[in-house]
Structures are given as structure tokens and as C-alpha cells.
Amino acid sequence: MTSQDKSAESKLTIANDKLASSKPTSDPKLPEECRPQPGSDFYAASVELPVSIDEAFAYHERPGCLNRLTPPWESVQLEHSDQSLQPGSRVVLKTKIAGIPVRWKARHVWYDRPHGFADVQDSGPFARWSHQHRFESIDDDRSQLTDAIEYKLPAGMAGKMFGSGKARRTIEAMFAYRHRVTKDDLQMLVDYPMSPKTIAVSGASGLVGGSLCTLLTLLGHKVLTITRDEHGDEDSIAAWGSPPEMEKFESVDAVVHLAGKSIAGKRWTPEVKQQIRDSRVEKTRSLCEGLAGLQSKPPVLICASATGIYGDRGDEILTETSAHGDDFLADVAGEWEDSCQPARDAGIRVVHTRFGIVLSPQGGALQQMLLPAKMMGGRLGSGNQWWSWIALDDVLGAIIHCIHREEVSGPVNFVSPNPIQNQDFAKVLGDVLKRPALFPAPAFALRLALGEMADDLLLASTRAVPEQLQQTGYKFRFTDLKDCLRSLLGKERKPAPQATE
Template sequence: MKVLVSGATGLVGSELVPSLTSQGHEVLRLTRRQAEEAHDIRWDPSRKELPKGRLEGTDVVIHLAGENLSQKRWSPQFKQTLRSSRIDATRFLCETLAQLKSPPKTLIAASAVGYYGDRGRDLLNETSPPGTGFLADLCKEWEAACEPARAEGIRVVNLRFGVILSPKGGALAKMLTPFKLGGGGVIGSGNQYWSWIAIEDVVGAIQHCMTHEKISGPVNVTAPSPATNYDFTKTLGSVLNRPTIVPMPAFVARTVLGEMADELLLSSARVMPNRLSETGYRFAYPSLEPALKHALAPQPAKH
């Protein structure tokens, strides 16, 4: 298939693109930087710049681009940047796709389990209502921004990502240094659920959604065994063979990180991947300990 990917150099995109290419798909990359290769297409959502002609005849669009949530404290200005990089950019892309003579059959767009907000021990699936808070509102509007594509008859899949396990970036990469130094520990009460997913299963789930034409709407991209922060902490410490005795009380997390602490670290979302399971997706890493062992295994040296 001819596949267009935005966010191709990000945490997910950098794993997805080589996987798609190895399967024989032709991959075009939407980039905000200067196009360096023939397969690169430069776009600038803030200026509404995107060469329509280059998108004609694309079979699938996988839209992963968006500013990193944990890049800095959530000042009013940065929250606006987060909204613009997700909601405005997604709407512009979808409006452009809807105007093509030959629009893609499928749009697979990123979202997050932040959609559900802080829900304690409730078991959540794709039919659960949205929560409250900045992240929940952001995810709700982010998904709604796909409406121009959906209205044009494009099959739209909204991927609600959990905490992605990769040593190359995201939450796990940030946790490794303190844990390796013996400074890791439970955050807040430790009772909050973290819905996690191995990076291999993120790539697998995207490809599953590409080929299963009956899948549309929200899809939880999380492993079937969400863990409490306490269990996550103890398992990570065990895999790294390090103690986990330095807790981070909630007030310290809030002092250091502000509002982001409540929404990313202290809130609880016990999310189940019902749509993936119902449509026959087989998880490579359904359990946390094997997933962490694989993610943190020494990488073979490149010659």
C-alpha cells in the first residue's frame, strides 16, 4: 500500500516506518523540516501549507504528529501549543484529505488514554465516556478534529495510546536514570493505574488497524493487563535489579511538575483493549515483566 506517515521521526514513527517499508509498503513522510528525500513531503499546519498533489492516491494516512506532552511545564502558552499541534494540525490535515480527487480509504490518527481522565479503579473500554481535565478535553477535541475526513467517507481510527514502553523515549526513558541510581520509587499513593503498551505492540496494533477494514472509531492501544503505579515501580526495579525505596509524594510531584503531575503521573486510567482483542489482535507482550525485560535488554551493537 501507499502509506503517508506524519510524526515519522517520533517515538512511534521511527519504529513504524521501517516495519512498513520491510513489508513492501511505499511510505511517504510528512515533515515540518526541509524535505531531504524523495519520499519526504514538507508541510506547515500553522501556515496551512500542504502540497495536495503529493497526497493523491495514498491508501492509508497514519497521523502521529504532535508536540511532546512532557517536554516542559504546562504554562498557558505551552498548553496552547499542545492544542494547536494536535487539534488544529489534525483538522487541517483532514480538511485537505477530504478535498482530494482520490482520498485515502483509511486515516489512523493518534490520541491517548488521557481521554478517560482520572477514573480510579473503573474498568474502561472504548465505549466509556470521556473524563474531565485538560488532557481529557484535549483528546476529545483531537479526535473530533478528524470529522472532515469521516464526513468524506474515509474510515477513521483513533488510537488511544497508553504509556509506551521504549528506552528510546517517553515515560520509561525518563524513569530509567533515577531507577538505575537506586532513586526510583512509588509516585503518590501508588494505587493509580497506568495503562501501558510495548512499542512492538503499538506498531502491531497500527498494522492490525490498517488491514482490518471493519475497525473504525476509538481503539485503545494498551496491553490487556494495566498495572498500578506500585506494581509498575516494583516490576521495573526488579527488572533493573535496583531498590525502589525512594517514593515521590504527590505534593513533591506537583511542586516539580505542576498540573502535568496530576494528569500524567497521579491520575488513574485502567484501560482495556477491547477492540483489538475482539478483532483478533495477538499481543506480543501482554504482561508487564516480559515487556520491560524485552524493552530494557541490551541492544546488539551495530556493525
């Protein structure tokens, strides 16, 4: 154990001892549901946050916090929420335990802003679950969050005997993830001090767009979704609808345009390729022409693009100034970026986010790789092709960076500083999952199954680096692939002692 690990464990031990020594029963403000019961297990973990106690509490109180902090490896769906922490408000989650669907119904029972709130399980996978979220002020600019859970497993002593280890590991992984995300999110308030802004986002139902809308809301901004409907409402803009709808952009501080037909959804027939092109090029050009014609224009447009613009380049290191490739994806990405010219000509700052492989178990490439990896799948083709990857949270953080930093414009590679060859990616993923990467997928088999898509998406080598992000001071959450995958797949845990009542 390193000295850093010992220090972290010591801090958590102190936090647990402190909580154990001042049990909820000594606090008259806490309701009966939060009082410890004999035979319960107790877990607590703390994290220091880089913001005041009021800002830390406000983050947890805003809509979407539960979704944001739900671990991405868990099969959990928010079925209902009153969007409140007030006593009596309820949340219903749908999850699976050993493949069996389960509804987890919880109720908030204590609220003392900004010092804490608590919820209890009414029905669900535990025999008992009581969760206290406690906030303490360290100084004007720092605070501490402590999550304290008292829980009982079902089936009495048998459940405790056979399930306590698994339950403990699950809880540890969950709060390691939650605390990392909470701390990193709130650090953005320090790194990017902005007054609350109104930000319009297209592609809000997608992996990146949906996550971005949630994070922007949690950081105190107002989000308007851009839709393809004929009419919008107070929370949306029908950008390709009537002129009055387009005028809504005059009250917007930034536009983030992420919409486009999935390039991995279907085999690339001529019809599908035309749909991919039109959904990006034509729609973007129409949007930019509309923005250019406004009396009061949004200061910045962040428009999606892709590292596919470079094509298959072997071992060449690719920066934002590298030449474009000559395959289908390179052509589409090039036209996509060119379609923003009307906005640029109108004086709008335009940023092209050239996405690499965005990693999240909830969608995209990683979601598709998990099952083969668990079955000991290995490299694709030769495995020598370079993959430029980036964690989903770094995509979100880099978008906010581009909104805030006025010197950022033009193409920006949205990739981690450390691209990796496919054969090494497969090995790292296998190590995290504790599976050897034994069985390669031959190139001819991939081409037979996917056609042209196999060459452009899986076998092409793109060794891109984030020169623009690094030069303008973006701090990556993840630069090491193994660290990233461990966090995303629930393989990291905080060491924290457990107390049993």
C-alpha cells in the first residue's frame, strides 16, 4: 500500500469513526426511519469538494443529479422522480439483480439545507436501506460530503453470510464512482467560473448530448434542447421550423450542435451513406444560415465532427493541422465542418469537436466491445491500428472548456493524450474484466459482416493527439486507459472500514 493509499484510508477511518461516534439517534432532527437497527451493516465514505457547502448542496438538489451519479455499469433506469429532496418526495428505479427485474422505491425523509438530506428504501433489493448525505463546511471555498449508509440484506443470516461481500464491494464501487464524479464536476465551477448561461443543445437524446444537458443543468446553466419538430416550447427550439422559432436563439449564449444519424447503426448502403451525409451537412448548413441571419447572434457554436476526417494514417501523429483523408468518413467530416461557414462569416466563434472513440458502457464502441471481451475476444484485424479514445466525461468537460475559453476556435481533437493500438486496447480491457484477450477477429470476417464500415471504423489507424486542448489548458479527467475503464466498469473501490451495529 502506498503512502497516498494509507493517507486516504486514514481519512476515511476518521470519517467513519466520527459518524459512528455520533449516531443518527443523537440528532433529534432525524426521523425514526434513519435510526439504526440491530444487525444492520454500516458504511460511510467522505470526499473533500472544491466548493462551498452551499454550492455542493445546490449541485445535489438540481434535477438530474441522481442520473448523473448513477454508475454507468449498473442496469438502472429512472422510472419516476419528484425532482425534489424534500421529505415525502419519491424516486422509483428499475434495476436488475442477478438478471431479475426489480423496482427500487425510495422516499426522502430528512432535509436540512445545506447540511444534509436523507432517503430510505420503501421497497427494493435490500431488507433495509437508509442513506444520509451530510455536508460540512471546511472554509469559504471547500466543503466535505459524507455518505453514510445503514443497510440489511434480505434472507436474514443466510443473506448476510452469502451476500455481504458482494454487497460491500458493490457499495464501495458505487461511492468511489459517485465521489469522483462529484468532485470532478464541481472542480469545473472553479476552473470555469461563468455566470449562469443559456445553452442550446441538439442531439440531446444521444449519449453525449443527454449527458451534457444533465451536467450543464447541475452546474447551474439553463438548457434548451434543439428539436426537429415543427414547434418548440419554453424548453426547446425547433431550429428547422418557423422564423419565430429561430429567433429564440437570440437569447442563447452558446449553441452545441451534436445531432446526426448514427454511422454505426446499419450497413453502409448508398441510401444509408446519403442519410449520414445529409443529417450532418445539410442540417448543419441550414442551422448556421439561420444563426447568421439573427439580429443578436449566439457568441459561440460548438459543432460535432470526428477524427475520421484524417482517414487511415498508420503511425502518423495527427494534430488539428494535419491533412484530411480521402475515404467516406473523411469526406463527410470535411463537408460537415465546411457547412458551418455561414456562422463563421457572421462573426460567430465556431469550434469543431473532432471526436475520437468516446468511452462509456452505456453506448458507443465500449458498450459493443464488452460482451466479446467477456468472452475473451481480442484484437480486431492486425491489432496494429491506432485508436484515439476519450472518456465521455472528458468530452463533456472539453465542451465546457471550449465554451468558456474564447481563444479556442476551429478544429479541436477530442481525444485523450495517449492513443493506443487496438491490440493493447483489447489487452487492457481484458485485464480490467479479468479475462484474457485470446480470440482475434480477422479483418476478412469484419469486412464480410460490416462491409466498408469495417475499414473506416474498426481497422483504420488514427493516431490523433489533443494539441489544442492541451495548449489551452484543459485538464483531462482520464489520460490512462486502464484508470478510465476501471472507473467506468466499477472496478475501483475506496478503502473504508465497515462497522456493524
